Amino acid sequence: MNVPEDLKYTVEHEWIRLEGNRATIGITDYAQDQLGDVVFVDLPAVGQEVQAGGNLAVVESVKSVSDVYAPLSGRVVAVNELLKDAPETLNQDPYGQGWIAVLELTQPDEVQGLLDAAAYIQHLSGA
């Protein structure tokens, strides 16, 4: 299972790339593998405020609908429009072109609660 060293993670299988006060968010290789072929991604609206642990997006695969949770609080400043027409990108390149949204963080201290790659791998070993 691919777990890039330079990202942060959550136990709910989101990844986070931190750049200043912004966080790019997606789902991990493990999550996309569990979900199977993604056929639809419902993205948040740009400008939407989200709270850590609240809903960020929704994905559908194999007639199964799963919520994707916001790992951090913030305001959505960009969404990946590519996923509207090519949701399979989420399977093909989860850490790259399959990103979901970018947040401008409103509670930057929350990053202290994220997992590093080693901790996420340890979490996966118990999954």
Added chain:
Amino acid sequence: MGRDQSWTVWVDASPGPPWEKVAREEALLGAVAAGRLGPVLRLWTSGPSLVLGRLEARRLEQAGYALAQMGPLPVLVRPSGGTAVPHGPDDLSVTLCYPCDQVPAAPEMGYRRLLAGLVRALEQALGLQAGPGWAPGSFCDGRFNLVVGGRKVAGTAQAQRRGAVLVHATVMVGGEGRSRLRQVAAFYRQVGAHGPWDEGRVASLSELAGRALSPQDLIEPLVDAFLAGWGSAGASRTHDE
């Protein structure tokens, strides 16, 4: 599955408005996800309606369709995926909702668990050999349909929420499969989608068994089949709450 392993069997076959019957699925998922309920098997009937998957409804709404104003059947939204499925008095819906500490979980696991009980019940009660499979030309097609001889008798769909999984099926018990397909085709014509549909790929259990059946005929066989599959895990039972 985690936490409480004791299942509750909920037979919800009393009359009621379809919107309320479908809304109970969301409430059930929320209750199990919050830990207020352990795992539940719900067997339920509903009135005439067309029930869309959550994101199918979202897709159509984003395309500008006002679902509440579309007819002739009431259009409702379920918490799971997939496209339009007709419900009516000749159908029996079967839901498994159970705690799940790790989501997303592979959807196949939930489907297998649901289909195992359905397959067992159809074999024991009706002598029908059913299994999972595609049924091209049917409505809400998917590889975890329940099919008999290549004809869809039930569709399945799933929702995963933090802490719980809900997987359900709507079994065509009485009437004709093709009448349901026509309802779905009529709905999708309104949004400019025209199939392809194949009436030969859907059937009710009555058609396959060669005798009239009602949803009531299937409730006890299904309860027995699921309980047998769970072995000694045990179950309590409620009716029409």
